[in-house]
Every structure is written in C-alpha cells, then in structure tokens.
Amino acid sequence: MTMSTPYPLKIRAVWYDKESNTVCWVNTLKLPFKEEVYCSNNPERVAKAIIEMEIRGAPAIGVAAALAVGSYAVEVSSLPLGDFAMSVGKAIDTLWRTRPTAHNLFYALNRLRMILEENVGKNTSPSEIAKMILDEALKVMWEDIESNIRIGEYGAELIPDGATILTHCNAGALATSAFGTAEAVMRVAWYKGKKIKVIATETRPMLQGARLTVWELWKEGIPVTLITDNMAGYVIRRGLVDAVIVGADRVTREGYVVNKIGTYMIALAAKRNNIPFYVAAPTSTIDLSSSINDVVIEERNPREVKYVLDKLITVEEVNALNYAFDITDPDLVTAIITEKGIVYPPFEENLKKIMKDRG
Numbered sequence: 001m002t003m004s005t006p007y008p009l010k011i012r013a014v015w016y017d018k019e020s021n022t023v024c025w026v027n028t029l030k031l032p033f034k035e036e037v038y039c040s041n042n043p044e045r046v047a048k049a050i051i052e053m054e055i056r057g058a059p060a061i062g063v064a065a066a067l068a069v070g071s072y073a074v075e076v077s078s079l080p081l082g083d084f085a086m087s088v089g090k091a092i093d094t095l096w097r098t099r100p101t102a103h104n105l106f107y108a109l110n111r112l113r114m115i116l117e118e119n120v121g122k123n124t125s126p127s128e129i130a131k132m133i134l135d136e137a138l139k140v141m142w143e144d145i146e147s148n149i150r151i152g153e154y155g156a157e158l159i160p161d162g163a164t165i166l167t168h169c170n171a172g173a174l175a176t177s178a179f180g181t182a183e184a185v186m187r188v189a190w191y192k193g194k195k196i197k198v199i200a201t202e203t204r205p206m207l208q209g210a211r212l213t214v215w216e217l218w219k220e221g222i223p224v225t226l227i228t229d230n231m232a233g234y235v236i237r238r239g240l241v242d243a244v245i246v247g248a249d250r251v252t253r254e255g256y257v258v259n260k261i262g263t264y265m266i267a268l269a270a271k272r273n274n275i276p277f278y279v280a281a282p283t284s285t286i287d288l289s290s291s292i293n294d295v296v297i298e299e300r301n302p303r304e305v306k307y308v309l310d311k312l313i314t315v316e317e318v319n320a321l322n323y324a325f326d327i328t329d330p331d332l333v334t335a336i337i338t339e340k341g342i343v344y345p346p347f348e349e350n351l352k353k354i355m356k357d358r359g
C-alpha cells in the first residue's frame with residue numbers, strides 16, 4: 001500500500017520494512033546528534049522502545065505498536081490457530097502496557113484486537129488473519145500521514161503571513177509517522193509561502209523541543225528560536241508570539257487537552273495575553289469515551305528530572321517529581337484542528353459532531 005502526498009515526507013519516524021517484515025523507527029533519544037534506525041518485529045523490543053522513548057509522540061506510538069503487532073502476526077502465522085491467537089493477543093497486551101496517556105496507542109491496538117478476535121471466532125486461518133492485521137496496521141499508518149496533511153491544510157488557514165508561532169514539546173514528523181500535527185500546520189503554511197517564524201520551548205526533562213523540534217524546523221528551513229520553558233510566559237507577555245500551536249496526547253469528550261507537561265502554563269499565558277491557543281490533533285487522539293476524571297497521567301522515572309543528557313544536575317538523593325503530561329481546560333483552548341476540520345467551542349457538542357463517522 002502506497003500513497004502519493006502533496007508535500008514531501010522528508011522525515012519518517014516510523015515505517016514498515018516489507019523485505020524484513022519489521023517495523024523500523026528513528027531512535028529519537030539520539031537526535032539531533034545521531035540518526036540511528038532500529039528495526040524489529042519483536043513486540044517486547046518495540047514495547048521497550050516506546051517505554052524508553054526511542055519512539056515517542058502520541059501518533060508515532062500508536063503506529064509503531066500497530067506495525068509491531070502486524071509484523072509479529074506475520075512472523076508467527078505458521079502456528080496452529082489457538083497458539084497464534086494466544087501469541088498475538090499477548091503481543092497486543094505487551095504493547096498496551098507501555099505508556100498510559102496517549103489515546104492513539106489504545107485506538108490502534110483496539111482496531112487490531114477486533115480483527116484478531118472476530119476472525120479467530122470464524123476459524124479463519126492464521127496466515128489470513130496475519131495478513132488482515134498487517135493491512136490494518138498499515139492503514140493506521142497511512143491514515144496518520146493523511147490526517148497530518150489535512151490538519152496542516154486546515155490549520156495553515158488560521159496562520160497569518162509573518163506570524164510567530166510558539167510551540168511546546170515536539171508535535172512534528174518525529175512524533176507521528178511522518179508529517180507532524182502542530183508542525184504540519186507550520187510546514188503547510190511555510191510551503192504556501194507564509195513567512196512564519198517559530199519559537200520552540202526546550203521541553204524539560206526530555207528536551208523534545210530543543211532536540212527534535214529545532215532539528216526538524218532547521219532541516220525544513222523554517223526560522224526557529226529556542227527558549228527555555230520558563231521563558232514562555234514572558235515571551236508571550238512581551239508580544240513576541242501571535243499564536244500558540246501544540247499537539248495532544250488525548251482530548252477528552254469535554255475538550256480537556258492532555259499534552260506534554262508545561263502546556264497548561266503556556267495556555268494560561270496565552271489566554272491572559274489574548275493570543276490564540278490552538279491544538280492540532282488527529283481524531284485518533286480524541287477519546288469521546290474518556291472524561292477528564294478517567295485520564296491517567298504518566299509519572300516517569302525521577303532520574304529524567306535529576307539528569308540532563310546523562311549528567312546529574314542536582315543532589316543525587318533528592319526526591320524529584322516527573323509528571324509527563326498536564327491538563328489544559330477547554331476554556332483555554334481557542335480551537336482544535338483535526339483532519340476533519342477545525343473544532344471550536346463548545347467542545348463537548350462539537351467534538352461529538354466531528355467524531356460521528358469515526359465510530
């Protein structure tokens with residue numbers, strides 16, 4: 001399955017290699033210093049890559065997990081049906097437990113689990129089921145790329161020529177399969193000739209902004225300025241920012257946006273200073289079945305806070321908190337840019353409308 005795209009896919013974060021029947025990914029932990037690629041169809045290895053953040057960003061996690069299950073299903077398709085079903089079910093469970101917050105992971109794995117269960121019930125042969133699962137995983141990947149491009153096209157309309165956009169974390173190609181969400185908006189605006197500039201926050205503790213967003217925009221030729229996270233409020237207050245655009249890991253039915261830790265403070269500053277705060281997210285990130293009270297905010301190893309690029313920066317024994325995500329209230333969000341269109345408040349009502357044909 002291939003797809004021609006109206007814009008170049010200059011960076012691929014996650015893809016399928018047919019020849020070796022593996023999922024391949026760029027190890028984002030090594031960027032921007034080294035472009036290291038790994039390929040595997042071992043669910044445990046891919047799960048480790050997600051947990052340790054070689055692969056990160058909500059859509060990229062979903063696509064990688066789907067392709068891991070798809071390629072693994074093909075790998076074990078010579079097993080008898082019962083053993084095949086058990087092995088693939090176990091692979092889905094392993095990937096399910098990797099990171100708890102991004103909805104895309106559960107969305108993608110649920111699609112594959114449904115195919116497995118339906119067809120095991122019908123006594124379909126393992127090789128046919130494996131093919132269906134792999135095809136579905138590839139569909140998840142292409143849908144992701146397609147959504148990113150649509151998000152870019154819808155979002156670019158909101159961006160005035162010459163605008164300075166502030167973004168947080170990395171919602172670029174490296175957080176998806178190929179094109180990005182918040183960065184898709186910037187890319188398309190840029191390709192359409194809008195002379196935008198971007199301010200990227202460094203995004204402690206894992207530095208996705210400094211390491212990944214800056215690298216991606218640099219490669220694209222889009223002017224980018226790096227700031228520390230704690231500069232965002234002042235930079236906005238000084239009038240240096242025309243709009244904020246971020247991605248999301250999960251959008252709840254009420255329109256709460258769960259995204260990288262630090263997003264909430266930026267949204268507050270944007271509201272206070274009357275600049276728009278946009279969220280770019282595919283519908284695979286929107287979970288109408290979750291209310292804000294159900295959301296699990298991942299807490300990661302405190303070591304990530306105490307060390308920067310493997311260098312200890314504090315007293316080794318100190319306690320550190322490491323919430324990976326925060327929650328932005330719906331009233332701080334100007335609009336959510338999806339592949340189906342731009343959603344404005346009231347979010348609870350309008351998200352429902354846009355999600356109607358998503359099922």
Ligand SMILES: CSC[C@@H](O)[C@@H](O)C(=O)COP(=O)(O)O
Nearest residue numbers: 056057058171175181247248260
């Ligand atoms: C298009 S990616 C949107 C989000 O996944 C992104 O902003 C983010 O918070 C990523 O967090 P990470 O911990 O790097 O996986």
